[in-house]
Amino acid sequence: MSKPVHDYTDLSRMQLYTSFALVTSLFFLWGFSYGLLDVLNQHFLTVFQLKSKTETTMLQFAYFISYLIVAPPMGLFMRKYGYKLGIHVGLGIFATGAVLFWPSAKYRQYGMFVAFTFVAGSGLATLEVAANTYITLLGPPRYAALRLTLAQGFNGIATVIGPIIASHAFFKGENATQLGTVQYVYLAMACFATLLNIILIFIKLPEVRQAVTDEDLEKLKSGGWKGFFKMHHTTWGIFAEFCYVGGQVAVAATAIFYFVHQPGLNPPISASLASNLFAACQATFTAGRFIAVIYLRWIDPAFSLFVHGFMLVLFSILTATIDGAGGIACLFVVFLFESHCYPVIFALASSNLGPYTVIGGALTAAGVSGGAWYPAAQAALADRATTQISYLVAMTGFIPLMIYGGVMWLHRCHKHGKYSIWVKDLEGADAEHIETDLRRHSMARQMSVDTHGEGKRENSFLEHEVNTTPKMRGTVGNL
Numbered sequence: 001m002s003k004p005v006h007d008y009t010d011l012s013r014m015q016l017y018t019s020f021a022l023v024t025s026l027f028f029l030w031g032f033s034y035g036l037l038d039v040l041n042q043h044f045l046t047v048f049q050l051k052s053k054t055e056t057t058m059l060q061f062a063y064f065i066s067y068l069i070v071a072p073p074m075g076l077f078m079r080k081y082g083y084k085l086g087i088h089v090g091l092g093i094f095a096t097g098a099v100l101f102w103p104s105a106k107y108r109q110y111g112m113f114v115a116f117t118f119v120a121g122s123g124l125a126t127l128e129v130a131a132n133t134y135i136t137l138l139g140p141p142r143y144a145a146l147r148l149t150l151a152q153g154f155n156g157i158a159t160v161i162g163p164i165i166a167s168h169a170f171f172k173g174e175n176a177t178q179l180g181t182v183q184y185v186y187l188a189m190a191c192f193a194t195l196l197n198i199i200l201i202f203i204k205l206p207e208v209r210q211a212v213t214d215e216d217l218e219k220l221k222s223g224g225w226k227g228f229f230k231m232h233h234t235t236w237g238i239f240a241e242f243c244y245v246g247g248q249v250a251v252a253a254t255a256i257f258y259f260v261h262q263p264g265l266n267p268p269i270s271a272s273l274a275s276n277l278f279a280a281c282q283a284t285f286t287a288g289r290f291i292a293v294i295y296l297r298w299i300d301p302a303f304s305l306f307v308h309g310f311m312l313v314l315f316s317i318l319t320a321t322i323d324g325a326g327g328i329a330c331l332f333v334v335f336l337f338e339s340h341c342y343p344v345i346f347a348l349a350s351s352n353l354g355p356y357t358v359i360g361g362a363l364t365a366a367g368v369s370g371g372a373w374y375p376a377a378q379a380a381l382a383d384r385a386t387t388q389i390s391y392l393v394a395m396t397g398f399i400p401l402m403i404y405g406g407v408m409w410l411h412r413c414h415k416h417g418k419y420s421i422w423v424k425d426l427e428g429a430d431a432e433h434i435e436t437d438l439r440r441h442s443m444a445r446q447m448s449v450d451t452h453g454e455g456k457r458e459n460s461f462l463e464h465e466v467n468t469t470p471k472m473r474g475t476v477g478n479l
Helices: 013-047 058-081 083-099 101-107 110-136 141-169 173-177 180-201 214-230 232-253 255-261 271-295 301-321 324-338 341-349 354-372 374-384 391-416
Strands: 207-210 447-450
Touching: 013 058, 013 083, 013 110, 013 141, 013 180, 013 271, 058 083, 058 110, 058 232, 058 354, 058 374, 083 101, 083 110, 083 180, 101 110, 101 180, 110 141, 110 341, 110 354, 141 180, 141 271, 141 341, 214 232, 214 354, 232 255, 232 271, 232 301, 232 324, 232 341, 232 354, 232 374, 232 391, 255 271, 255 324, 271 324, 301 324, 301 341, 301 391, 324 341, 341 354, 341 391, 354 374, 374 391
Parallel strands: none
Antiparallel strands: 207 447
16 A cells, blocks of 8 residues: 655654754765775785785775665665665665674685675665665755755765774774774674664654656556656766766775875875875865855756866876876865765756656666776776876766766756856746756656655745645555
């Protein structure tokens, strides 16, 4: 039996902020895990005496390939059973993978670390499908990119904390050649995930759905999944996400190697200092996200994505060609402009999908699997040439990002008959329904939430919008 759904404005302001805060805590969890992953590359290179940088990227491969394998089926699972159950499942899988790092460290088997990184990554992939889509639906559609960027900012804070802890836990004294501290760090993460899972059992998290019209339902019944592949803003968005995340992960995975082996520095940078510099890069990345939250309230997300993509291409080239402190400064700029790209692509690509919302979010999350391939390619070039020149590999991942943002912005300008970079110029577009329009992220229909009988109040997250869409059906489950 389908659950009844209601407009998101049925939620009180307190419910909206509480739901946002709870789901945002999940972003912190996988940000911390991801921050540790890049530092483990350098640590395992020493502990396991790996012969090349390419071998260390097996952790990234295992972590990100889990998104490709797990995200689509978990999207179908959440389509049927809802986001909250998906969050519980994701936390459980992640905690299991984190606990299994203990025997991996005890038996000092690199292959076990790789395998259980896949398990932990599967849990995080599940959480990302649920949390990213949930945040985009938790308020007015034209501010979806802003909300997701804000939530992802806390993910960035965790990526700063992870390397700082790692620099003291993994590289100091005898820990530099031991794995004992790795055991305890991941055990603590497993305990945190379990505690969060228990807390969520006792808290009512509203079940979010994107409402659909009778016309949408009829098209779904008659055309099946063929209609999804006509959503060009989503299919191209998945490709842009795949390439961009690949470039982003490659940049981070080889950053410590970049610092340690950067030519033109005397004395060279130590592994411990490199870990702290990497934390500073992540802090720059995080600061960029919170800055983006400010200007995305006025600047069109697609235009901003284009500008960020252009700057990433430019400074990736400079990072690959400038020696010494200048090259390091350019790498910091790369981290700065990476800041909001992932949440903005996700918000644009997964918007206005109606009955395809959950699976669209899942496939967009699967685009994260680009992180499985790019680091290995960049590390292979670093082994054969230099770590510095290998940053040209990451640059190739930023080109589709720039094109995607530019095309979406130009298409929107064409539809409005004028060139504008302002969000305010898109007001009133939410009532329009054009299935193949790349501007769909600004025209997503009203959201729906299962409020379990709460009374309707005219509040929304960041801004209340008057409903201008056609009458929606009351249920979207079991489609």
